[in-house]
Amino acid sequence: MTWTIDLVRRRPSLCQWDWIVDFRGAFDDDAEAYHLSRVAAAFTMPREPAWSLLISLDPYLYLWAQAMDAQFPNRKHLVVTTREEADLKLRQVRRAVIA
Template identity: 40%
Template sequence: MSDLIISLVGARPEFASWDWVHDIRNASGEAGQEDVSRVASAFSLALAGEPAPAAMTIFITQDPGFPLWAKVMDGLFPGRRHLTAATPAMALTLLETARTG
């Protein structure tokens, strides 16, 4: 998945400033620190080193430990918040709430 995201952001740099929602409930395999660091580098390159303007990534997962990993990602992607939601509906609510205040 990280290679696909890197490819997308490389082809369309504006994607790095968009909000992203990843449903990882049925994901197979693991993404490690190296994968996330590579994606973070691609985002930074796409944004020319500027922080993303209040962008966020929401992971749909029921893994109770994932919010800690999301917090780590906050430090790797300047300007981007990483949140978790248990369902797609909850992710949409998080996104709407964050956008409307």
């Protein structure tokens, strides 16, 4: 996850964006649970609520998502299984904020 840290340090405004991250493929970097606090420290708190949609078939990723919710203020992490589901869920949560 060092690429994420480098990315948000170079462009802090990206912390304000909603993210869709596909975990279904193999990562060839150091993506491990113990890096979570380093990634969280690099993120600035979004002014408005933001979401990270995590695409995965792992039935237990929701536990990691809950831990991430606690470490990333004003950002909610949701687990979905497809890109289409991520797009739909993001539209739903965004619509709920606007309403």
